Amino acid sequence: MCELLGMSANVPTDIRFSFSALARRGGDTGPHKDGWGISFYEQKGCRSFHDPNPSAGSELAQLVKNYPIKSRTVIAHVRKANRGRVALENTHPFTRELWGRAWTFAHNGQLKGIKTLPLSFFRPIGTTDSEHAFCWIMDQLCRTYTDYPPAATLDKEIKRLFHILRQMGVFNALLTDGRSLYASCSKKLCYITRQAPFGTASLIDEDIKVDFSTETTPDDRVSVIATQPLTHDEVWTHLTPDSSAIFRKGAFIG
Amino acid sequence: MCELLGMSANVPTDIRFSFSALARRGGDTGPHKDGWGISFYEQKGCRSFHDPNPSAGSELAQLVKNYPIKSRTVIAHVRKANRGRVALENTHPFTRELWGRAWTFAHNGQLKGIKTLPLSFFRPIGTTDSEHAFCWIMDQLCRTYTDYPPAATLDKEIKRLFHILRQMGVFNALLTDGRSLYASCSKKLCYITRQAPFGTASLIDEDIKVDFSTETTPDDRVSVIATQPLTHDEVWTHLTPDSSAIFRKGAFIG
Secondary structure, eight states: OOEEEEEEEEEEEEOHHHHHHHHHHBTTSSBOOSOEEEEEEETTEEEEEEESSOGGGOHHHHHHHHSOOEEEEEEEEEOOOSSSOSSGGGOSOEEEEETTEEEEEEEESOBTTGGGSOOSSOOOSSOOHHHHHHHHHHHHHHHHOSSOOOHHHHHHHHHHHHHHHHTTBOOEEEEEOSSEEEEEESSOOEEEEEESSOOEEEBSSSSOEEEGGGTOOTTOEEEEEESSOSBSSSOOEEOOSSEEEEEETTEEOO | OOEEEEEEEEEEEEOHHHHHHHHHHBTTSSBOOSOEEEEEEETTEEEEEEESSOGGGOHHHHHHHHSOOEEEEEEEEEOOOSSSOSSGGGOSOEEEEETTEEEEEEEESOBTTGGGSOOSSOOOSSOOHHHHHHHHHHHHHHHHOSSOOOHHHHHHHHHHHHHHHHTTBOOEEEEEOSSEEEEEESSOOEEEEEESSOOEEEBSSSSOEEEGGGTOOTTOEEEEEESSOSBSSSOOEEOOSSEEEEEETTEEOO
């Protein structure tokens, strides 16, 4: 198992509060010591940090925790390896370009027989089930549409592909093109949407408390999606098992 | 104009000595203040650091300078923007997956009419000439070969594509799949191959001297390719204008 973290916001937002909790679970408060990664979108650009070492003691994770990158869309992952050795090429999130946008993906779970799904254009660099599943999604989208379809069409198609993958095993996953954040919940994924009036929140994994009202404007809206709640004094919504969800500009879309 | 740095080695090698010189040229000893990036290969995995801020004062560049990532293949770039605004998506090196490998590219120069070259599969995320040229190379390779061709075939084809691009303007560029480092020299690119007996070298841009004999074994071989020589007490070979060069396992192949 691994842990996932995603963020969708309507203004560039600092992810450090949530990331510091996830990073602790990478070998400290959690067993996910086989690498970690995080991808931030800034406009159309996307930058990723990957490390096959545990995030809890990682110098790179320390930099990310201290570095005020503000982003509207983030995906992060801490890994407990099951399929695919501990190596940089097997470290999530994975990224591919499609239709002139960077797409990013992270997954927790195992998918039986995923490698029998044929791939034509997008191919895995590493050996994980997860990257194969991601390449399959990209391949399907690329075959079906030569360019960006309307948002409603794309939303429906990605939900359909997620549903197919959930039939093959455990597919808790986050996928984004920097505009929409698509979440698949096989078993375990929850989210919270923070908006005015903002309150305070305290991390479960670390002794950190934040008063969001001092860090936001009244129009800000941020949704955080995670495998398990990251704070103990807010109400997280658990996604229904075997369902998908879409977040855009910080809001739960459906 | 921008500056390029590439490394090909037969053993995982620390790039920090050379990178610290390049980073100084990013807004300090050189005018290349519009972003920088570096990509390291570790086995099949590739990690990149990108920053649209000047490398000379960059916290991220400081981390890279202090972080002993050892790699057989590296491409780095400091940018002086001409085409394409200063933004993360316009920051080199660019990366795409082809045939299950990560390909990385950085360029200096301008290419007239490059955007008239049609693209089918690979598309730019940003707005630079450079990323368009990279996507065109990837598209051409992908159309011609469904999977990795033999090395000699691939070498010849990439040299042919480089030659076409050099007819369109200034195309000093580095391209790699992590195994071979392909260099195109329109006007200005030089290299040095370090091997036993190793000596000492002093950077031009910074008061740093290294005795490579204390850091290497007799079988190590490393080639460093750069826009301008990085050291003042070694003999750098200038590539012939309008030519290509290939480096593999630290050696100049031809």
